[in-house]
Amino acid sequence: MQVKFTRRFILAGLGAWAAGATHADPLATSLRPRLRQTGARQVSQPESMLSQAGTSGDVAWSVADVKTGLRLEAVNGGLALPPASVAKTLTALYALESLGSEHRFKTRIYAAGAVRNGILTGDLILAGGGDPTLDTDALAALAAQLKAAGLHEVRGDFLVYDGALPFVRSIDAGQPDHVGYSPAVSGIALNYNRVHFEWKRAASGWAISMDARTERYRPEVQMARMRVVDRKTPVYTYANNGGADSWTVASQALGNGGARWLPVRRPADYAGDVFRTLARSNGIVLKPAKVTGRLPGGAVAIAERASPRLVAIVQGMLKHSNNLTAEMVGMSASAARRGGPPTSLRASAAQMSRWAARRFDMKQVSLVDHSGLGDASRVTADDLVTALIEARRQGALRPLLKAIPIRDANGRVLRNAPIKVDAKTGTLNFVSGLGGFMTAADGTELAFAIFAADRSARARISRAEREVPPGARAWNGRARAFQQKLIARWGTVYGS
Template sequence: MSSFVSRRALLGGLLSSAAGAATAGAPLSSLRPVARTAAEAAPLTESLIPRIAPRVRARIEDIIAEANLGGTVGCVLARADTGEILESVEADVAVPPASVTKSVTALYALDALGGSHRFTTRVFALGSIEAGVLRGDLILAGGGDPTLSADHLADLAQAVADAGITRVEGRFLCFRGALPYAEEIEPSQLDYLGYNPAVSGLNLNYNRVHFEWKPVGGQWQTTMDARTETRVPPVSMARVSIVDRRTPVFDTSAPDVWTVALSALGNGGSRWLPVRQPALYAGDVFRTLAREAGVDMARPEVVDDLPPGGVEVAAHQSPTLRTICQEMLLYSTNLTAEVCGLAATQAKMGRPVDIVGSAAEMTRWLGETYGVECDFKDHSGLSDENRIAASAMAKIQLEVGAGDPLRPILRRIPLRDADNNRLDSYPAVVRAKTGTLNFVSALSGYIETVDGTDLVFTIFTANLDRRARGKASGDEVPEGAIAWNRRSRRLQQRLLQRWGLINSQAPAPDLEDREVEVFLVD
């Protein structure tokens, strides 16, 4: 893991027609009713794909069987212009989509808030400023910004100093009530995983604190900080101590109070730990940065209600929601997804709703808007209780229609060989969202084939029995999970390369000796 992090680094009714399986022969049906010309309705015959190598034209069931994944492998491929299904296997079986959920969340948030929406973090003064002293309280008021960093807090602290304040006589309040608070996104995940932090209306550094340990003079030196590329402000509200034990590696007795097993320290290292009190975390760091700017204040206190009557002395605006969603899809940041989903539901319903309730509202919206059945428990895909079928996910992508807000912000997925070398000359372009949990792997998006044909695809793989056993073991990476997910990603690559040549007259590359493997981290 890098020793520093930037915002980018801190930063995945006709449905039954897709059941069963098909080879690269005639289309099965359509995910949506579309009027088509005779030419468009022509079946995908062998004469249209004479140059596809035999390996590429293997039966899709055989390709899936070779992956040896067990559980469910659901996939669907359809033409983007007509909705015709070209291939489909177990496409109506609902499974956890992992971080592909974030594609749905992006659509939901952009619909509710608009792509130009920005989250604003403000600093208010309650009282008069006399000879540099604020005779009252100072308030750091979160607006839900999931991208707020220590650099932004430093700018706000400097703005307070520029306003002529050198000391705050009253309290220093941190308002977190712009969005509902949750101590963690998914309770079933391990406590120490940095990608499962708390969520609130005041967030910082994706609600992760940097823990570093190294041997110094026969002792262990530990630090907790809120580092960025340019700053390393220390953190006092989160603490860690070393305990002489073998397991568990990490344990917590109170929010943001950790112990770590001596046996796991090795020769030193670092990792990001989740923050359970993000508003207090932001206040702690802001106070440190304010002191550096020449402003003295009391320790932070967290409040859920914003006191009235404050005068704004500083403000920071986030990037636009469109940019935030694009980075969310690129880096698969769970906090961003939950904030965007919660903010969207609050805008639609006019009141705050917790993560589970908000995800249920997103589920209802998806049904009304795209006519699909699904069941979401969060907005990030961290819960393995989320359910959607491959055919439903493909239908959503087909139905977004003109002005599609999703496709332009999806990441381009490179095609690679077994040695992880990019196949830069491969004649297809893939834009998609990845999703990964232990024994769950997902990929969903769009393919532009060699002749410019637009296709929509979804590939969901899930072995829920092995996932359940892995969770019961308590291991962050259960036995067999890495190999299983690697095989799933290899399957994804074989299917993408197969599909990228559909309906093409161009010669296909020889794939006999170029099995592919991609390393995508979600």
């Protein structure tokens, strides 16, 4: 264990010792120091807190004063651990600096050929521009633009361009095939590259559907297929069969009905499939989609959809921790810096790591993706705090982070808590992180990072168990409770 003590920390500790401090849990009913009849302050010291963390594996944290940059406390602060989704804080800063907060991703329809009397003699191209927010409603609006422009017939091919970003079959290949948080990535995405699977008990077996639903539309898809098989396990199987995502589901796992979003492994085919349906509803019949990685020369844009501003996309990413959004904005940032798409997701993550090392003087940052889903990524608590302080001084990041509720020892949210926390959580099985900012009752603003990981326990999980492995939920719960105790301690020691 590495414990660093600053002068401020030592003075605070001596003051607590002189008052007769005891190592009691500070997060009982109040986040401020409470005086007993003896006048004792109840402030746990970091070394005792570490021994009482209740989690196996490694725990590390670091905290600093934002205004002065003074490092107040660090325990294992130089230990590189998986950041999980806390990595998205770096992705947000990387994307905003590389693309600009006002950047909007463009999805366009191109015509490769002349349009005369509403007839396109050449090809029609649906071209992705790296927009992670594209959904069925947006595709419907693009189809309506074509109708409004007078297009009613396409005699050439229907192409879907996905070459703005490299194709990745799954963000983390170690995840089970059916988990929606690890879909494929490419230059075009639809509905976060998820397809909606629904089943209902019927007179004979089950009625099933696979669609690209939103609140307004529910187009069925052909490129993702589901077959119910009489078995108990595995619940799902996946195969790339004849250009389609072919799924099977165990009949004994279905019950009377339900639904879930499944990942899409062929994003361009998915977008093309859905757009064909929407175009047909506008009187435009298209041939089956063909995927292309290149835009034909001379093609003219005849319809366009712009995404929300990047700053809004990033804020949504940090709030909802969407992995696909992180990968698409991260790779788009790399593309902007290098003047073309990165060669791979891992290469883009390495580029972002080098940027973070230069930009924030991070010593041990090594990322394998932009979302934190890959457990081979490494960041130290000290390094992240350094980046957070610099970002805060520039007025960036904290306004985009989600408010984290303060809880008491029983896990209940404390209303009107004197400590305010805005941070990014990170959770993998046997990995937990929290990084961001807190403001104590006296107005002191701190930047902090907390990482915990039992890498041995995680390594023992089979691929089939990755969704809900035994013991992971309890471990992560203890890690989150410990984060709350640390925040309470900092509010007492450094914000009094």
